[in-house]
Amino acid sequence: MIALDQVSKSYFVKGVHKVVLDEVSFQLPERKNVALMGRNGAGKSTLLRLIAGTEMPTQGEIVREERVSWPMGFSGGFNGNMTGVENIRFVARIYGQPSEEVLERVEAFAELGPSLDLPIATYSSGMKARLAFGLSLAIDFDTYLIDEITAVGDQRFKLKSRAALGKAVETSRVVMVSHSPSVVKDFCEVGVLLYEGQLYYYDQIDNLLADYRRFC
């Protein structure tokens, strides 16, 4: 279960007060793939970080009774001085998963070959995205949080990541931020619109997309 209980989140960016959530109580529907949409800068990424637990709400509580991934983004939280293999081992360790198994899974997915033994700083952004995506999927979570990641990489990687995501969706679920109606339609069953500090729930993706077009 993932639920927000009277959650507010606001912060100051260079003196400007920004409100992302304003006293929101909301429970994500169980075992459903959720699309999260909203205007640029509405705070979708912040909301994902709140759900993941990388950021704390200013007020209220977030209940998280399952294994939730970190927000999978373009670059990942890699250390540029460490090699791909070292970064993979590190993440496997903090999540208590067997390093070798995770390493094998990432190797198979990311197709980085010998580059895995090079420092991340030498990687192109596409290579980093492949590693980040492969690493997230190599660790077992009940819910994967995805931040626009399907939009990166070459054609081959796009197809591959879509296939991998399709497979992950069979056993886990995703909560994904996306601006692409086709991606949202392909993977998600229900939707949430973040609009002016409030969350609006849609049990039909078509209704979500209609409101998204109207308000955002």
Add this chain to the structure above:
Amino acid sequence: MRGGVSAQIRVIVALTLRESRMTFGTSHAGYLWAVIQPLLSISVLVGIFYVIGRQSPYGTSLALFFASGVLTLELFNRLSGTLLRAYVANRQLLYYPAIRETDALFARLLLVVLTYLVIFTLFFGGLVLFGLAEMPREPDTMIAAFAATTLLGLGVGSVHAMLMRVTPIWAHVEMVIGRPLFFLSGVFYIPSQMPPEVIEVLQWNPVLHLIEWMREGYYTHYASDVFDPLYPVAIALVLLAIGLGSERMTRRWRAA
């Protein structure tokens, strides 16, 4: 979902391995250098005092007297300087919700403590081996002194780490605070033999108490007039409460 204490220990161990790789590189030579470098710098200092003909202020071994002071001071300084950047240098780790910011603090602490345990053992062991020192009188008192030094280093470091988040200039302030400690902590003199008005001032320095503590453990009749074990521990606990408390209280207002 966080798996409680065992998960937290797992994270701290993973972070410690990561820190050690970043600090010393992947080779064993890197770690060796981390031990050799302080050994060399202390040996050079002892050598200089020896050449200018200084007698040991206490006991027969100048090297031992000096080492008991410098090693304790170095442990404190290293903790203060390393923990300073625990938060600002590890922002990318916050990408993973399994990691709390304070985990990075404790990982750095663990790495410095392990390194200095090796350094202490090698240096004192070497002095005994080469006949430059007796065996320590009360090893358990020395361990208590080591632990108290670690605690004060953690307390000071946790506050530095928070202030570092306010302004990067704090790194220079930390250096300015740290420099005079070499002269104010009784590294190369016996505090008890100083004039009362000097002792009056020196006794406010908690690091001086830690060095006295270490010597109380090593020597048979050191009998310091200044030493009070409660003082450095109390300061350490107050600073630790401020450092960790302020981290906890500001967590909700920070944007990652």
